[in-house]
Amino acid sequence: MTTISKKVCLLGDFAVGKTSLIRRFVYNRFEDQYLSTIGVKVSRKTVFVPRSEEMVELIIMLWDLAGGQEFDNVRTSYLRGVSGGVLVCDLCRASTLDSLPKYTNELAHINAKLPLVIAANKADLLDQHQVGIDQVEKVASMLNAPYYLTSAKQGEGVETLFRQLGKLLIG
Amino acid sequence: MxxxxxxxxxxxxxxxxxxxxxxxxxxxxxxxxxxxxxxxxxxxxxxxxxxxxxxxxxxxxxxxxxxxxxxxxxxxxxxxxxxxxxxxxxxxxxxxxxxxxxxxxxxxxxxxxxxxxxxxVTTHGRLEQRLTQQRNELSMLRDQLGTHNLALTAANIELHNLDEIKSKFVSIAAHELRNPLASILGYVEMLEEDLALFHEEHAHYIKAIHKSAKRVLSITNDLLDVTRIESGRLELILKSTNLVEMLEDVADELQPQLEAKHQSLLLDSTPDVPLAFCDNTRTFQILANLLSNAIKYTPEEGQITLCLDAQAEEGFIVVSVADTGIGISQNDQGNLFRSFFRGSNTHLTSATGAGLGLSIAKSLVELQGGRIWLTSELNQGSTFYVTIPIDDNAANENASDKNASDENRTFTQQYD
Known part of the structure; x- marks a missing residue:
């Protein structure tokens, strides 16, 4: 079996749920309390992804990067060597969807052909949504990235999101 | 090393x-x-x-x-x-x-x-984390406030539109009521002129119709005033006004009600009350409303005092209307100037009303630059105060004349 290791960065505005998505995917846990991430937290998760006629053992190094403008400068130093990106927005805050092209540009400076996926997070908070699926679709189409409705709280869409990215990484 | x-x-x-x-x-x-x-x-x-x-x-x-x-x-x-x-x-x-x-x-x-x-670098990192956390939470609160603000603005516009529709409806309804009412009042007054021709019982009916028609006319006029004030369409004609004379006129107009309840009215004034600068018709309306209320809520043979004070507040004449009536509770005092509000103890008297008079009076007083307030205790009576601006020009012109005068009299008149 082939073993491949890839660095994946999660990018998005603060409080969109990047840390929670990783915690759900890696530890299958969720914490309601919001704790801002500063710097970077690296987690590891191994998944098995089919490729041609074999299964590939893919070690995903998940880089949880601080969101927000204050970290725009330092973020670039964390992006070196990145193989794929997860762009995260919060369906309850329209401005976080508007920010995704900015993060895509940051990744494009490293590698213009990076596999990207969009996580439209907090899908469970239906009554607070400010963003419609059509708006997410529009941005996803513009950034040429598939999107997934996710809920780190309930787990909806999280596994699918990372598995799809895994396929893109080894494809 | x-x-x-x-x-x-x-x-x-x-x-x-x-x-x-x-x-x-x-x-x-x-x-x-x-x-x-x-x-x-x-x-x-x-x-x-x-x-x-x-x-x-x-x-x-x-x-x-x-x-x-x-x-x-x-x-x-x-x-x-x-x-x-x-x-x-x-x-x-x-x-x-x-x-x-x-x-x-x-x-x-x-x-x-x-x-x-x-x-x-944990010490540094924790400090930075706390700062970042607070900054992010503040930013989210600001966003939430912005969202709520937008929602409130939208709701406010909606309410404003509804309020305009309501005002239009009330205005049209009141106008439409006034014309037939004028006709009813005209015919009833003609009938009253020949009351002796009618059977006693029918004469009583005619008087009752007249009284009710006047009351409906008063309510429609009040409603029209409210809609005019709310929509900012009320126009005031401000001019020099002798409030002493106006108070006498108000007292004369309400003399029949005073007599009906055997109440006494005292008119009192500080010396040399200057001319006021106000709208005659609307100021008359304010004072008549206050005196009418005092009569309504004061028991038979009670006393009411109208007072003009030109020295209590600089630039204003303070008019007070004091009664010895049922008084107003502290709870009610806060709501008294709201439209359609009636005191919780008004049922103790036979007084009727739609609860618009004081609300209109307050608006009219404030539109003229004054203010209105009251002091009251249950069963001890109430005193309503209104300030009306002094006509500065007239005051300056009269100053020399008044200095020459050696007679500064206090105006007091008793109505019984």
């Missing part, structure tokens, strides 16, 4: 720093310093100077940065930094470390591997 070595020893002893030296194949050959800063690794490996470990095991964050490490080994880059890396300590608490990778050279200056340094 060379200074560099002394410095290195000092840093290692006084700062929380861990380090690892690797060979060219990135296998650890030496570990030192504060090993608790490293991720959980085999204790035996720590004791054994890290032999058997690779750089990526003691610094998994470097996985994916192989190209940068290769640049260091090839001498193409001097340093590779990863600041503020989040790690979990052995006590499961979050710690922050700065990771640094440098080319490690032998005595001959040849690169033999990597010198990896882990520096504990």
């Amino acid at each position: 060379p200074i560099e070595l002394q410095l290195a020893k000092f840093l290692l002893n006084h700062h929380k720093i861990a380090y690892a030296i690797t060979d060219y194949a990135l296998n650890v050959v030496e570990l030192g310093g504060e090993l608790a800063l490293l991720p959980p690794i085999d204790e035996a490996c720590k004791v054994g100077n890290g032999s058997g470990l690779s750089l990526f095991e003691i610094a998994p964050e470097i996985i994916g940065c192989e190209a940068e490490i290769l640049s260091l080994l090839q001498g193409d880059a001097p340093v590779f930094l990863l600041p503020l890396v989040n790690r979990e300590s052995a006590q499961a608490t979050l710690i922050y470390v700065n990771l640094t990778c440098l080319p490690h050279k032998d005595a001959a200056g040849q690169i033999t591997g990597i010198l990896h340094i882990v520096e504990d």
Whole structure:
């Protein structure tokens, strides 16, 4: 079996749920309390992804990067060597969807052909949504990235999101 | 001991720093310093100077940065930094470390591997985390406030539109009621002129119709006033006005009601009341409303006092209407000037009303630049105060005349 290791960065505005998505995917846990991430937290998760006629053992190094403008400068130093990106927005805050092209540009400076996926997070908070699926679709189409409705709280869409990215990484 | 070595020893002893030296194949050959800063690794490996470990095991964050490490080994880059890396300590608490990778050279200056340094910056990291957290939470609160503000603005516009529709409806309805009412009143007044022609019982009916029609007309007029005030369409004609004369006129107009309840009215005034600057019709309306209320809520044979005071408040004449009626509770006083509000104890009297008079009076007083308030105690009576602006021009013109006059009289008149 082939073993491949890839660095994946999660990018998005603060409080969109990047840390929670990783915690759900890696530890299958969720914490309601919001704790801002500063710097970077690296987690590891191994998944098995089919490729041609074999299964590939893919070690995903998940880089949880601080969101927000204050970290725009330092973020670039964390992006070196990145193989794929997860762009995260919060369906309850329209401005976080508007920010995704900015993060895509940051990744494009490293590698213009990076596999990207969009996580439209907090899908469970239906009554607070400010963003419609059509708006997410529009941005996803513009950034040429598939999107997934996710809920780190309930787990909806999280596994699918990372598995799809895994396929893109080894494809 | 060379200074560099002394410095290195000092840093290692006084700062929380861990380090690892690797060979060219990135296998650890030496570990030192504060090993608790490293991720959980085999204790035996720590004791054994890290032999058997690779750089990526003691610094998994470097996985994916192989190209940068290769640049260091090839001498193409001097340093590779990863600041503020989040790690979990052995006590499961979050710690922050700065990771640094440098080319490690032998005595001959040849690169033999990597010198990896882990520096504990948890104190700094926690402060920065707290600041970031507060900044982010504030930012989210600001966004939420903005969203709520937008919703409130939209709701406000909607309410404003509904209010306009209501005002239009009330205005149209009141106008449509007034015309037939005028006709009813006209015919009833004609009938009243020949009341002697009617049977006593029918004459009583005619009087009752007249009284009710006048009351409906009064309510429609009040409703029209409310809609005019609310829509800002009420026009005031401000001019010099003698309030003493106006109070006498008001008293004359309400004399029949006073007589019906055998009440006495005292008109009192400080000397030399200057002319006021107000709308005659609307000021008359305000004062008549206050006096009418005083009559309504004062028992038979009670006393009412109208007072003009030109010295209590600079630039204004204070008119007060004091009764010896049922009084108004503290709770009711706060709501008294709201439209359609009626005091909780009004049922104790036979007084009727739609609860618009004081609301209109307040608006009219304020539109003229004055204010209205009251003092009251249950069963002790109430006093309503209104301020009406003094006509400054007239006051200046009259000042010399008044100085020449040697008679500063206090105006007092008794109605019984």
